[in-house]
Amino acid sequence: MQTPFAAAIAQLCDEKGISKDKVIETIKAAIRAAYKKDYGTRDMNVDVDLDDNSGNATVFAVKTVVKVVENDEIEMSVKDAKKYKPSASVGDEIRIDVTPAGYGRIAAQSAKQVIIQRIQEAERDVMYEIFKDRENELINSLVHRVDGDYVYVNLDSKITTNLPREEQIPGERYFSGQRLKLYLDKVIKTTKGPQLLISRRHKMLVQKLMELEIPEVKSGLVIVKGIAREAGVRCKIAVSSSDPKIDPIGSCVGQKGVRVQSVMDELNNERIDIIQYSENPENYIRAALSPAKISQILLDTSARRASVYVVTDQRPLAIGKQGQNVRLASILTGWELDIKDLNELAEKDIPKKSVETIAELAIDKGIVAKLESAGLTQVGQLKGLGEKDIVGLEGITDDEAKVLVEAVKNA
Numbered sequence: 001m002q003t004p005f006a007a008a009i010a011q012l013c014d015e016k017g018i019s020k021d022k023v024i025e026t027i028k029a030a031i032r033a034a035y036k037k038d039y040g041t042r043d044m045n046v047d048v049d050l051d052d053n054s055g056n057a058t059v060f061a062v063k064t065v066v067k068v069v070e071n072d073e074i075e076m077s078v079k080d081a082k083k084y085k086p087s088a089s090v091g092d093e094i095r096i097d098v099t100p101a102g103y104g105r106i107a108a109q110s111a112k113q114v115i116i117q118r119i120q121e122a123e124r125d126v127m128y129e130i131f132k133d134r135e136n137e138l139i140n141s142l143v144h145r146v147d148g149d150y151v152y153v154n155l156d157s158k159i160t161t162n163l164p165r166e167e168q169i170p171g172e173r174y175f176s177g178q179r180l181k182l183y184l185d186k187v188i189k190t191t192k193g194p195q196l197l198i199s200r201r202h203k204m205l206v207q208k209l210m211e212l213e214i215p216e217v218k219s220g221l222v223i224v225k226g227i228a229r230e231a232g233v234r235c236k237i238a239v240s241s242s243d244p245k246i247d248p249i250g251s252c253v254g255q256k257g258v259r260v261q262s263v264m265d266e267l268n269n270e271r272i273d274i275i276q277y278s279e280n281p282e283n284y285i286r287a288a289l290s291p292a293k294i295s296q297i298l299l300d301t302s303a304r305r306a307s308v309y310v311v312t313d314q315r316p317l318a319i320g321k322q323g324q325n326v327r328l329a330s331i332l333t334g335w336e337l338d339i340k341d342l343n344e345l346a347e348k349d350i351p352k353k354s355v356e357t358i359a360e361l362a363i364d365k366g367i368v369a370k371l372e373s374a375g376l377t378q379v380g381q382l383k384g385l386g387e388k389d390i391v392g393l394e395g396i397t398d399d400e401a402k403v404l405v406e407a408v409k410n411a
Contacts, residue, residue, distance in 0.1 A: 006053050018122050024052050026119060035059050039100060043073045047095060060095040121193060127159045128194035131187045138208040139198065143178040153180065153198075167199040169232040172268045181266055183208060201231040206272070209263045210237075216251040223248075225277040228331035232270055236288060236328045238277040249274050281306070281335065288329035292318035295342045305336045309345045358382070361407040370394040371404075382408045 013020050028048040035046055045062040063076040065088050081088035084096060141153040144160055151163040151174045163182070168174075183205035185197040199205065207217075207224050216222040221243050229235040239248040252274045253260050260272055275287040285306055286294045296309040310318050318339045319326050330337045356379055358371050374394045376382065382390070382404070390401040 006055075009052065018119070018126055020052070022122050023119070024050060026122060028057075031057050031059065035098075039098070041073060043071070045074045057099070058097060059099045061098045063094050063096065065090050065092045065094060123159075124193035127161075127196070128187060128189070130159065131155075131184065131196055132194075134184055135186055136204065137184050138205070138212065139182045139184045141180045141182050141198075143174050143176055143180060145176055146174050153182070155182075155196075159196075161196050161198065163198055163200065167197075167201050169200045169268050169270070171232050172200070181205070181209065201229075203227040203229040203235075206235055206237065206263065206267070209266055210252065213259050213262045214252055214254070216241075216246060216248075221246055222251050223277075226332050228328040230324060230328065232268055234271045234273070234324055234328060235267075236273045236275065236332050238275050238284070238288070238332055240277040249276060281333070284333050285329065285335060285337065288332050289318050289325065289337070292325070294318070296345055299335075303336070304334065305338070307338050307340055309340050309342045311342050315339060315341060356380075361404075362410075363403055363407050364400075367396065367400050367404060370396055370400075379408060 009020060009023055013023055028050050031048045031050070032046045035048075036042060036044055040046065040061070047060045047062050049058040049060070050056075063074055063081075065078055065081045066075045067078070067090055069075045069077050076094060078088060078090060081092065081094050084094050085092065088094060139155055141155050144152040144154045146152075149165040149168075151168065152160055153163055154160050163174075163180075174180075180200070182198045182200060183202045185199055185202055185204075188195050188197065204227075206227055206229060210224065211218045214222065217224060217239075221241060223240050223242060224237060225240055226238040227235065237252070239252055241248040241251075251259075260274065264270055264272055273290070275290060278284040278287065281299060281301075282297045285297055285308065289308065292310060292314050294308055294310055294314075298307040298309075300306070308318065317325070320328075326337050326339055358377055358379060359368055361368070361379065370393065371377070376393075385405070385408075387398065387401040387405050390396055390404055391398055396404070
């Protein structure tokens with residue numbers, strides 16, 4: 001039949017995920033420390049035998065046999081050693097039973113705090129070993145208890161830790177027994193032991209949930225190019241596809257929105273906007289500011305700043321409630337966005353569209369036909385040519401050459 005001590009050890013090992021040997025060694029270390037404090041000295045060499053079934057402890061003072069004793073705390077003469085071991089010789093270690101009467105109860109009280117501390121240290125070591133290779137992963141958890149702003153969660157291997165207030169979703173309510181998915185950002189070692197940086201606010205939580213719910217994202221067919229998030233309120237996600245046959249937005253939304261809705265449900269109904277990523281900054285900004293309709297965008301590439309012009313009734317939509325839409329779009333694209341009314345846009349500010357082909361020049365179609373017959377179709381082919389160079393090409397007259405040269409200059 002299992003004794004209460006053995007049962008307690010077994011329960012501790014099961015709950016904390018600590019090996020039995022580690023627990024026994026921790027208790028023995030605590031008893032050694034307690035004995036030195038209550039009965040011995042700090043210099044003593046103390047050993048403990050612990051019956052891991054009954055819990056009875058035997059304390060031994062360990063001394064080395066020497067010819068000349070210099071420190072009687074850890075040394076003894078050959079003559080004295082023979083009282084305990086007749087065959088003792090120099091270099092032997094003698095273990096002397098120094099267990100005080102009734103020491104079991106006294107040791108339990110003296111060692112209690114040390115045991116608790118050592119068990120906590122062992123638990124933190126186990127936690128580090130379990131999670132050190134799981135950074136940037138989705139972690140399943142169960143809310144253990146809620147104490148004001150403090151939310152304690154049991155992670156998927158029975159480790160209990162705290163979800164900090166600053167990593168909780170604003171407005172989300174937690175209760176004991178609630179199942180949550182968390183993002184494990186980092187596992188770091190501190191002076192107080194390993195610490196798990198877990199979060200419900202991190203933008204990568206959204207991507208990990210998408211990988212869980214959307215096979216195309218998990219396989220890499222749909223690529224998440226960027227995420228801008230205000231936890232609990234709204235999130236913008238830019239996606240692209242590595243396969244031209246796959247619609248990245250449709251894949252993420254799913255039939256009747258079922259896929260994206262699953263992600264939103266896990267995030268306390270946080271709104272998610274999925275947009276098409278583009279290498280073209282103007283197209284990317286237009287998509288990021290949806291659902292607002294953009295009339296004109298002027299880019300300042302050196303400062304990565306864009307002036308976005310919209311008609312009057314679209315401006316509130318582009319800016320969003322408390323500036324949320326434009327703020328998230330700016331974070332997502334990496335451009336500073338200024339939303340302006342279209343009436344503020346002067347005609348001189350509108351960049352001229354570059355003309356590349358001769359057919360786009362403001363010239364007579366007859367001249368275009370003559371040039372095309374001569375194999376000239378691009379404006380670049382005429383750059384630097386004068387009127388004399390052009391006259392005579394496929395019958396081009398002096399007047400036509402003059403018009404053509406002027407049109408190329410203005411292109």
